[in-house]
Amino acid sequence: MATTTTLNGGNASTMATSEPQRTYQVVVAATKEMGIGKDGKLPWNLPTDLKFFKDITLTTSDSSKKNAVVMGRKTWESIPIKHRPLSGRLNVVLTRSGGFDIANTENVVTCSSVDSALDLLAAPPYCLSIERVFVIGGGDILREALNRTSCDAIHLTEIDTSFECDTFMPAVDTSVYQTWCSSFPISENGLRFCFTTFVRVKSSADESSDESNASQSLQFDGKKFLFLPKMVFDQHEEFRYLNMVEDIILNGNVKNDRTGTGTISKFGCQMKFNLRRSFPLLTSKRVFWRGVVEELLWFISGSTNAKVLQDKGIHIWDGNASREYLDGIGLKEREEGDLGPVYGFQWRHFGAKYTDMHADYSGQGFDQLLDVIDKIKNNPDDRRIIMSAWNPSDLKLMALPPCHMFAQFYVAEGELSCQMYQRSADMGLGVPFNIASYSLLTCMLAHVCDLVTGDFIHVIGDAHVYKNHVRPLQEQLQNPPKPFPVLKINSEKKQIDSFVAADFDLLGYDPHKKIEMKMAV
Template sequence: MASAALPADSSNRDHPEQQYLDLMRRIWNEGSERVDRTGIGTRSVFGAMLRFDLTDGAMPLLTTKRVYWKTATREMLWFLTGETNIRPLVLQGVKIWNEWPHARYVRETGDVIALDDFVQRIAEDEVFAERWGDLGPVYGKQWVDWPTYRYRPDGTYEKGPGINQVAQVIESLRTDPGSRRHIVEGWNVAELDRMALPPCHKTYQFHVADGRLNCALYQRSCDVALGLPFNLWSGALLQRMIAQQVDLEPGEFVWMGGDVHLYLNHEHLITEQLSREPQGRPRLEIVWRPETIFDYRLEDFEVRNYTPLGAIKAPVAV
């Protein structure tokens, strides 16, 4: 049975977070109810855009619920290593990716181990982690080591050197800022079936104008309640790091979504969050400039003026 429509609100219409809340409300009130891959069901709209000005350290860090920006930052730094095994994240207490390898382990072995016990074993047993903690060639692998192949005259081929798309974009921003080819792409069609989850935030394009670096992120599929708060922070963070590396000021971060949805079992989260008002305007300072984008550490980032309302828990759909 469909729940009652949520009323339009807010007295804080000029706050940049309001566009996120408006999107959430529109999906819940007007979205098409669909059966999805997870079997949980969603309400979905197709095609959405959010725009955020990153001038003066501003960041799209939601305040109507607490967003664990350090966790999202650790994930972004992990992507930039090209790593595909969850063990480095597990050892830092990051739980974002745990459900996918756990589900694969249970499915393939028949051992109905609890998620917490599985994660503990990943942390303690390197051999087990190597076998069961790998996600396949997800995000970071494609970003910094996109596979290439060399074809021989006899029609066979061998693997060539990987392409570091992030390093290439930084170099092209420095040497040819007017290019329309500043792109980092995660959607490697040939390897999708080897990934635990095909990339959702799949395409990043960068644009230079008037000494500012803009970024557009296209996301094919987006869980607005749980995923998008992290995606907004992470995309803007990557933009900020690249801007620092190429001596540009951060400009506008533009997020675009394809299938933009809310899960039906997240109603309590949605109702609670839409009853809240944005609180303040968070700022990010990058306190250190390392030699390359691959050398940032969590300690290099300081968030200020962040006084969010409380976290709202909801289950992740796998």
């Protein structure tokens, strides 16, 4: 057994092992076909990508340390002479050529293999002076590096254009890596691209993904992904929610509310989520995914009967459907469980006269949901692809006036995006549900309209934290995010009314534990 020194995220420890213990991250730009170069050069000119590469490989959290960049000889030779070695970084060049002598150049060392480079960087003096290790190419080095368990992350600039290339890298194995963050598309010099970071969540594709696998869960929880550079770690989209919650608690206005619980609130907030690579189901606590799916399908069906959800073990509407609650808001003649003309009714029968939850409203009112689908398919540039749950003439008949009241859809570049306006948002209980629900609706509509998903923009009027939610939310704020899951939809379903819960497969959801919060009614 050889003794080596490892450095992860700036913390050094000594471990006995036969494998190099220095981990690394890959930084690379590639086309859709995973092309990375042509004739020893980059076939594209993207100054923003070059700046990202410089920032991520140069920046350290400890000013007394630097990072190392590991590359093959051809990659070294492709760097313009005036820019090599890459300044402010230890340049590790892999070569087996005895005639290749650059070892006397400052900040440059040569090694014969990835193994020998990791061994070198795991030993003094480099284990104490090098903060992070980045593998930057070329093709042969990447083919080896991506398959090693010591590869923690891949920072991939995804170029949405085909170029003639003669050097390629393997596709990212999404059974082993999950998306940590992905930027919104950027356009530069006529090219569309984005920055995506993948983090390793399994040792190999063969490792069980069963949530009951204790060893995997321990690895997944314990790592906490703090090895990522701060400029990347902070880009996880869940921080948009967590930072908003924290800001409301610290800086919000104390207000009374209809429930008598009391709130801390701010007005006019916005979050934006990228639906292209992952699904924004929050991970800092467990969100009731089955409830999200069944409620949305209930909305789509046009039902206003809370008992339909109750029969499936979904009790999120019980408080607003109880006899006591209905009597308290003056709906004493209303049958218990009948919520009145709420979301589903307005989506599918806007303008119809509401009688009760048992009536057949087929052909009555205006079907906004089918109208949205028709416009997306046949008039995608229409600026009136809108669905509203806010019907002033029906508000007095509703158990609860709609909170998420208005959605607009937008088609561009073959992608469907949604912006939803929510007049009132319970940040602790409701908003995690709302984010997931409208993201799921956007994915479903894109699916039935043969588009891909784009963005979900969540605009909030009164964003509030109930006073009895402050303590559990403070607990949640201590939980660092994990990678968002991936949503798969049954490819055989093409009609919006044909979906059932089993048509949605959520992959890689491994959140922190459930955090109890009492609903204010």
